[in-house]
Amino acid sequence: MSVPAIAFETYQALVSEIHAAGLDPGRWQSVLATLSRAAGGICTHMFGYDRKVSTSNLSYDHGYAPEFTESFFAYYRTMNAWAPGFAAHPVGVTVASGKMISDDALKRTEFYADWVRPQENIIGGGGAILMKDHDRLYMIGGNIRAVDRERLEHRWLDLVSLCVPHIQQALAANRMLAGLRLDRHLLRQGCDTDGAAVFVVTKSRRVALTNPPAERLIASGEIAQVDAIGRLQLTDSRGDLALERLLCDAHGTASLLLADPEPGGAHYVCRAMPIGEDALQMLPPPHNWFADPPMTAIIVRRRNQEADPALRIARKLGITPSEAAVSLYLVDGLALRDIAEARGVSLHTVRNQIKSAMMKLTLRRQSDLILAVDRAGRAPEFEGQSPNRTPRAADCVPGTSVTGFGISAKNPAWRPKRECPGENRVQTRNSIG
Known part of the structure; x- marks a missing residue:
């Protein structure tokens, strides 16, 4: 029975x-x-x-x-x-x-x-x-x-x-969150991944994790491919040999210049960064089931892509690079005195730069500035945004939207939006998208 x-x-x-x-x-x-x-x-x-x-x-x-x-x-x-x-x-x-x-x-x-x-x-x-x-x-x-x-x-x-x-x-949510953690980890190591293709590979080149730009790069076949058993291969033969040597050295870090073999093809910069056993904590199931340290992050971007996160955020939000740099330290949780010491300026200067950035974005609280800068720091491919668009109110109000790696969700709470550059002051009800 x-x-x-x-x-x-x-x-x-x-x-x-x-x-x-x-x-x-x-x-x-x-x-x-x-x-x-x-x-x-x-x-x-x-x-x-x-x-x-x-x-x-x-x-x-x-x-x-x-x-x-x-x-x-x-x-x-x-x-x-x-x-x-x-x-x-x-x-x-x-x-x-x-x-x-x-x-x-x-x-x-x-x-x-x-x-x-x-x-x-x-x-x-x-x-x-x-x-x-x-x-x-x-x-x-x-x-x-x-x-x-x-x-x-x-x-x-x-x-x-x-x-x-x-x-x-x-499992898809695990993958999305792991990608966001990896981006933040690499940014704190001094490697900006905005718009870049990111592959996390084992010593034997088995691909453990990719972000959407990496998946598109594989699909195009321009400079990177994944073979029948899931190993990363570079179409540039000299670059592929250099990558092989690099992966054999668990502590190696290097940048390689790669070229699309097609006539008139684009040039790319490939940077390899070892991330060791920490990578296993960032890899989501089931991708971590076959992963063994040491792990290496392979970051590939077009040669002319801008890599400075402060410059990118300044351009997106309409603030100065110095204001953006100070705001990035806030996102990382540093106190104002620590920011001043890190940048070699006075505490008064740091406070003025934060106030100036908040005035330009018509924000009243540092928490709103942190959210706006954190969102602006994400890659355009993940946000579905143009790098040069004017920031909208949804970017400046905590809780209105959480996006990344192609998955988004909206907070249904009803609240007035603050006025941001390029928008009129309105009240609206957010809907679940």
Whole structure:
């Protein structure tokens, strides 16, 4: 007899848990525990599978004995009998374990004899592919004891079907937030990424994370490509060799001049910056499942792109470069006295520059200036804005809009907007976009 269908309240709580994990990747473990309980107490997991080397990388799991998780990593992940059949199915389609490999074929494997059967014969279950990245696939699945299979398997598969779209959205949110954290990390290291293509790669060149400009650069094939197993390749042969040497040196930092091989092609500057083990904290699941330090950020921009964030912000907001530079220190959380010391000017000068910037933007509070400068510092590709447009009131009022990496959301709160250059003073109700 099968278990009754999941209650709406349980499903609603589960969806809330999944979307919370979209904001905090540390909560994916809790998601798997909640899924396990909702399905009747089965074993659950999320993992990656590399089809080129037939290797599974388990990332999160719930319900498995620790010694079996350890043995999977140490040995059995290379012989996961379910994975090849699982990988043959389309993204988002729920698949029962018996459809990945027949029970009879599974029982003839070492994987079954030494790993599946000793765990109370967890032969049942199934799952779905969440996303594909070159030859790497990212999946969610569950295992069910043979004695519970008839009772729980349909419930589990139905639950996966309901949750997969929400899990995919949450993983996309993880990716967006990771990109924003990476941009800020690189900016604090003195590397402005505005308008630049950013690739985070392992020592073996496996691409762990890309931003939208990098994805467009790959699609164009101008100077960068990703090969069949997800490794970054530069079309400029000398630049590619230089990048190879650089990645072999975990502490290396360099800038390379690259050229599009097509006649009249653009020239690019490629900068490599090691980011070490910190990168793993910034990479979202599932991209961190195959990532190993040391990691390197590869920043590629057209040679004539402006790289000074203060100049860019000054141009966008209509303030002086000095006012923009001081405001950037505010965004980073520095006190006025520390800003004065860092810039080698008096505290009085810093205060006057902040007041001047606020007057030009018709702002009354430093918090509003911080928000306006922080938003202006983001790349135009991410904001959908022209670099030279006049700032609007939405840029100057905290809470009216949060955007980045192609995802946006608006605060539905009703409030009067402050007047900014180029706009009349109005009152309006923001709607959820």
